[in-house]
Amino acid sequence: MARPLTIVGAMLFILGAIASLMGVAYFLAALLPSAGRLVQIVILMLVFVMVIASLLTIAERKWSAMMQDRIGPNRARIDLPILRDSALMGVPHLAADALKMLFKEDFVPKAANGFLFNLAPILAFGPVFALFAIVPVGPSVRVLDRVVPMVIATPDFGVLFLFAIASLAVYGTSLAGWSSNNKLALLGGVRAASQMISYEVALGLSLVGMMVAFSTVQLPELIDGQARYLWLFSPRFDLGLPAWGIFLQPVGFVLFFTAAFAETKRTPFDLPEGDSEIIGYFVEYSGMKFGMFMISEFIEVVVLSAVSTAIFFGGYHLPIGEGWLARRGLIANHPWILGVILSTVFWIKVVVLCWLQLAIRWTFPRFRYDQVQALGWKMLLPLGLLNVFISGALVLWDPSLRALAVVGLLEIGIVAALTVRGEGHPSKIDSPAGSSPSVPALTGASTTGHD
Amino acid sequence: MAYDASRNPSQDVRERIYLPELLRGLAVTTRHFLRNLFGQRDTNASVLNRKGRSLVTTVQYPEERVAYPPGYRGLHRLVPREDGKPRCVACYMCATVCPAQCIYIEAGEYDPADSSAASRVIEKFPTTFVIDELRCIVCGLCVEACPKDAIRMDTATHAPSEYTRQGFVYDIPKLLNGPPVSHSSDPWKRRESSEAPEHQALEPHTRIGET
Numbered sequence: 001m002a003r004p005l006t007i008v009g010a011m012l013f014i015l016g017a018i019a020s021l022m023g024v025a026y027f028l029a030a031l032l033p034s035a036g037r038l039v040q041i042v043i044l045m046l047v048f049v050m051v052i053a054s055l056l057t058i059a060e061r062k063w064s065a066m067m068q069d070r071i072g073p074n075r076a077r078i079d080l081p082i083l084r085d086s087a088l089m090g091v092p093h094l095a096a097d098a099l100k101m102l103f104k105e106d107f108v109p110k111a112a113n114g115f116l117f118n119l120a121p122i123l124a125f126g127p128v129f130a131l132f133a134i135v136p137v138g139p140s141v142r143v144l145d146r147v148v149p150m151v152i153a154t155p156d157f158g159v160l161f162l163f164a165i166a167s168l169a170v171y172g173t174s175l176a177g178w179s180s181n182n183k184l185a186l187l188g189g190v191r192a193a194s195q196m197i198s199y200e201v202a203l204g205l206s207l208v209g210m211m212v213a214f215s216t217v218q219l220p221e222l223i224d225g226q227a228r229y230l231w232l233f234s235p236r237f238d239l240g241l242p243a244w245g246i247f248l249q250p251v252g253f254v255l256f257f258t259a260a261f262a263e264t265k266r267t268p269f270d271l272p273e274g275d276s277e278i279i280g281y282f283v284e285y286s287g288m289k290f291g292m293f294m295i296s297e298f299i300e301v302v303v304l305s306a307v308s309t310a311i312f313f314g315g316y317h318l319p320i321g322e323g324w325l326a327r328r329g330l331i332a333n334h335p336w337i338l339g340v341i342l343s344t345v346f347w348i349k350v351v352v353l354c355w356l357q358l359a360i361r362w363t364f365p366r367f368r369y370d371q372v373q374a375l376g377w378k379m380l381l382p383l384g385l386l387n388v389f390i391s392g393a394l395v396l397w398d399p400s401l402r403a404l405a406v407v408g409l410l411e412i413g414i415v416a417a418l419t420v421r422g423e424g425h426p427s428k429i430d431s432p433a434g435s436s437p438s439v440p441a442l443t444g445a446s447t448t449g450h451d
Numbered sequence: 452m453a454y455d456a457s458r459n460p461s462q463d464v465r466e467r468i469y470l471p472e473l474l475r476g477l478a479v480t481t482r483h484f485l486r487n488l489f490g491q492r493d494t495n496a497s498v499l500n501r502k503g504r505s506l507v508t509t510v511q512y513p514e515e516r517v518a519y520p521p522g523y524r525g526l527h528r529l530v531p532r533e534d535g536k537p538r539c540v541a542c543y544m545c546a547t548v549c550p551a552q553c554i555y556i557e558a559g560e561y562d563p564a565d566s567s568a569a570s571r572v573i574e575k576f577p578t579t580f581v582i583d584e585l586r587c588i589v590c591g592l593c594v595e596a597c598p599k600d601a602i603r604m605d606t607a608t609h610a611p612s613e614y615t616r617q618g619f620v621y622d623i624p625k626l627l628n629g630p631p632v633s634h635s636s637d638p639w640k641r642r643e644s645s646e647a648p649e650h651q652a653l654e655p656h657t658r659i660g661e662t
Contacts, residue, residue, distance in 0.1 A: 001489070066488055069487060363480040418470075
C-alpha cells in the first residue's frame with residue numbers, strides 16, 4: 001500500500017501548493033491595488049503556466065513511460081537528508097535538462113540569417129504565452145474590502161484575441177524554418193505554415209456554437225453562463241446538470257480540441273517536426289533556443305487546456321454543489337476561500353486536460369501529411385459548419401439551451417455506445433440469438449493484458 | 452481483444468467515425484497508466500514471477516540483478532580449503548590447457564622436514580597464481596582440466612571494472628574467495644587431525660571395483 005499512499009500524498013501536496021499560491025495571488029492583488037495586474041501576470045503566467053509547462057516536460061517522459069509499461073527517468077537524484085537519496089519521481093531531471101540546455105553551445109549556421117534566426121524562438125515563445133492573458137483563473141471575490149478579479153485582461157473582443165494571437169505563433173516556426181537556410185528546416189517551416197493556416201479555419205468555426213449559445217465572445221461571461229444548471233434536481237445541495245460547453249457542444253469541443261492540438265504541433269499532427277523524416281523547423285537550433293521552441297510547445301499545451309477548460313468545462317466552476325458551498329457560514333463571511341477553492345478546481349481541470357493531451361500524444365500514430373490536410377479541410381471544416389447551423393437553429397428554437405443540451409447529450413451517448421459496444425466484432429456473429437452480448441465495461445475490457 | 456484481420460476497417464462504422472476507436476485506444480493507454488501509477492512495482496528479478504498490478508517489466512540493473520543460470524561462466528575463483536588456503540596443488544594443468552595462455556603459476560614445495568599436517572600429504576602449492584582476466588576468453592577449459600577442483604568460474608560476476616590494465620591481473624588474494632570445498636577423497640583429509648575414515652581418503656579411481 002506504500003505506493004498508492006505516496007501518489008495520493010503527492011497529489012494532496014500539489015493541491016495544497018496550488019491552493020496556497022492562489023491565496024497568495026488573491027491577497028497580493030488586494031494589498032497592491034495599483035500593481036494588481038502585475039501580480040496576476042507574475043503569479044498566473046510566470047509561476048503557474050511556466051511551472052506547469054516545465055513540469056510537463058518531465059511529465060511527458062514519466063507519463064509516457066507509465067503508459068508504455070516502463071519506469072522512466074529516475075537516475076538524477078539530489079541527496080537531501082530527509083528524502084534518503086530518493087528519485088523524487090524523476091523531478092530532478094528537470095534541473096539536469098535545463099542545465100544541459102543552458103550550457104550547450106549556442107550554434108548559428110554560417111549561412112543562416114542571423115537576426116531572424118535569433119528572433120524566431122522569441123516569436124514562437126511570446127504569442128503562446130500571451131494567449132493565457134484572457135483566461136480567467138478564478139472568480140472575482142472581495143478580499144480585504146476590495147474586489148479582486150483573477151484574470152489578466154478582459155478585452156471586449158475576448159475569444160477573438162485568442163484566434164488573432166494563436167495565428168501569430170506560426171511566424172516563429174516559419175521564420176525558424178526559413179532563416180536556418182536548411183532544406184529540411186524550410187520544409188518543416190512550410191508544413192507548419194500550411195498546417196496551421198488550415199486548422200485556423202476549423203478552430204474559429206468550432207467556437208462559434210458556444211458564442212451563439214451564450215451570445216458573448218468574452219471568456220468571463222462564457223464561464224458565468226456555464227455556472228447555471230440546465231436541470232436542477234436538488235436546489236438545496238445544488239445537484240443538477242450544469243450548462244457546460246461539453247454537454248451543449250460536444251462536437252464543438254472535439255473540433256476545437258483537434259484543431260488546437262494541430263496548432264500545438266504535437267504528435268498526431270507533428271508534421272512540422274517530423275522526428276522520423278525531417279527533423280523539422282528547429283533542426284539547426286541548439287541549446288536554450290531549441291529549449292524555447294520546446295517549452296513554447298508545452299506552454300501551448302497548458303494554454304490549450306486552460307482555454308478548453310474555460311470554454312467547455314465550466315472554467316473554475318464546480319459541476320455540482322457550488323451554491324451549497326458558497327452558502328456555508330465560513331465561506332460566506334470570507335469569500336476569498338471560495339475564490340481559492342474554485343481557482344484550485346480550475347487548475348485541477350487544466351492539469352487533467354494536459355494529461356489527456358499527453359495521453360493522446362502517446363496513444364496515436366502520426367498522420368501522413370495528406371491525411372492532416374484532408375482531416376482539416378474535408379472533415380473538420382464541414383463538420384464545423386454543420387455544427388454552427390444546427391446549434392444556431394437549436395438556440396433560436398429554445399433559448400433556454402435545453403434543446404441544445406439534449407442534442408449534445410445524444411451525440412455523447414451515440415459515441416459512447418459505439419465505443420463501448422462490441423469487442424471489435426459485429427454483434428451478429430457473437431450472438432446468434434440477436435441479443436447483444438454482455439460486454440465488459442470499457443475499463444475492464446481486457447484484464448488479460450497483452451493489448 | 453485480439454484484432455480480427457478479416458474485418459474490413461473501411462466498412463466498419465466505428466473505424467469510419469474514428470472517434471470511438473480513438474477513445475478505445477485511449478482506454479488502453481489509460482488502463483496501463485493507472486495500473487503502473489498506483490500499482491506497487493514488484494522488484495522480483497525474475498520478471499515472469501512478478502506479482503501485483505504494475506505491468507512494468509524493467510529490471511533496474513545495478514540495484515536489481517537477474518540471477519545467472521547455473522552453467523554460467525563468470526570470473527574465476529581459486530577454491531579454498533577448509534583452512535583457507537587454496538586447494539590448488541600447482542600441477543600446471545590449467546596453465547597448460549589454457550588456449551589464451553592467461554594463467555601463470557609458480558609452484559612451491561612443502562618442506563619435507565616440516566611436521567605440519569599439510570606437508571605430509573601434499574607436495575606442492577602455488578606461490579604465485581596469476582590470471583590475466585583481460586586475456587582470458589572465458590572458455591572454461593581450466594575448470595575442466597583441474598584435477599583438484601581448485602579453480603571454478605561460479606562467482607556469477609562478470610566484467611569487473613578496474614582503472615588500470617594491471618588491475619585485471621588477478622593474483623591469489625583476489626582470486627581466493629567463495630565458500631570452502633572439500634571432497635571425501637581429498638588427500639588433505641589424510642592429515643592427522645582429520646577424522647574421515649581411511650577408505651574415504653583414497654583417490655576416487657582407486658576405489659573403482661573395490662566394493
